[in-house]
Amino acid sequence: MNDSRRIKDLLYEQVARIGKAASSPKRLELIELLCQGEKTVDTLAREAAISMKLASAHLRELRSARLVETEKRGKYVIYRIANRAVADFWVGIRSLAEDRLVELRMVIEQMVSHPKELAPQDRDSLVRMARKGDVMVLDVRPAEEFLAAHLPFARSIPIGELKLRLSELPKGKTVVAYCRGPYCLMARDAVELLRKKGYEAVWLPEGVAEWGMVPVR
Amino acid sequence: MNDSRRIKDLLYEQVARIGKAASSPKRLELIELLCQGEKTVDTLAREAAISMKLASAHLRELRSARLVETEKRGKYVIYRIANRAVADFWVGIRSLAEDRLVELRMVIEQMVSHPKELAPQDRDSLVRMARKGDVMVLDVRPAEEFLAAHLPFARSIPIGELKLRLSELPKGKTVVAYCRGPYCLMARDAVELLRKKGYEAVWLPEGVAEWGMVPVR
DNA sequence: AGATTAGTCTAACGATTATTAGATTGTTAC
């Protein structure tokens, strides 16, 4: 084995550390959750539906690949994404997966039962309409995530409070609901509820990560 | 376990297939090689310095993640990258790794012994100078890779033939040598040789993948 | 036809990884 070969092997080995971090479904889910804002271990565990021990182990892996950072605050340990590049990577690997894997596209189709309930994907015109008040952009994520970052002109009503706060919504306008991104089903469920109650609602299957508005630092 | 959870798990599981494919150093090296153009299994094995059996096993993994495609031509099986998005993913994960991992930056620094031997990274002005003939862009990869795709105005002299074909190079002009990308050391070695022989040569640590010129189909 | 070459499949080994349980360390609340 010559010298160049040894150096090369070292290089690819380092890049593979990132790939390895991204090779577990739960770790990817944790990255997406952290794209919404910093969170404690047990918040992450609850939202990813795993035990705290397992969450802690996965977060340890993500930290050793330097994709997330931690800070101790009182008795809590707060995890956050290292920087914007990590969020872009998540959006990128997901889009490659959707491009290459038919199986994934099939699961997504199964998810979106009625294509008419989807918001048009043109960001500029959505922002223009929201500014003028022609539509209402509704953020149904937990309040802390809304505070960390949200889409322009969005209003916050967490999905759990939606049923009780229907009066805050305009009957005439279209409500554009969004949450953590295309793999998060809160907004989809919100749209279903709103339509049942007679509102005109569509699902925007994007979030702050897709819009490049991830909160960091 | 509820229904949404099951769907979510399926989604992240699919994306993780891409991450898993990218979690092995040798697989990443194979992807980079395939970014230079289609290749047979034993060419890939030779260039990645592994056995054909191992190459075949890794390629099988890459194919099951739908990142590469195959075609049988006579007694050879030809592998190629599925599309441009795969090359972009490789460039992307590498750049994230360089951003996040100090260890990787340290290996790279060790590689570039003399920073003066590096070409300036402004693509537009490099192309302009090459068009006017102020510099000579030299592709030192194997001839087939040059044929599959190359940087604008580049000339091909494979690294192995360089010593015998020095007369084809201009003494007065700067030679800008490139190869497969920053982790390929052929161009670096070429620059070292040329400088010893009295030529003015610099290393462009980029290739067709970085320039978005990957050959596909 | 027989020999050669390219490549895959299967099985098997050891080395990693995922996950869980149990013990442990800090921190806060009382």
Place this chain on the structure above:
DNA sequence: GTAACAATCTAATAATCGTTAGACTAATCT
């Protein structure tokens, strides 16, 4: 002080992965 909580560490298990060897297929060469 003690109790409760957040989180990690260690150890142990089962599951998966990387790698190699051996048998096998399919195409080419003579």
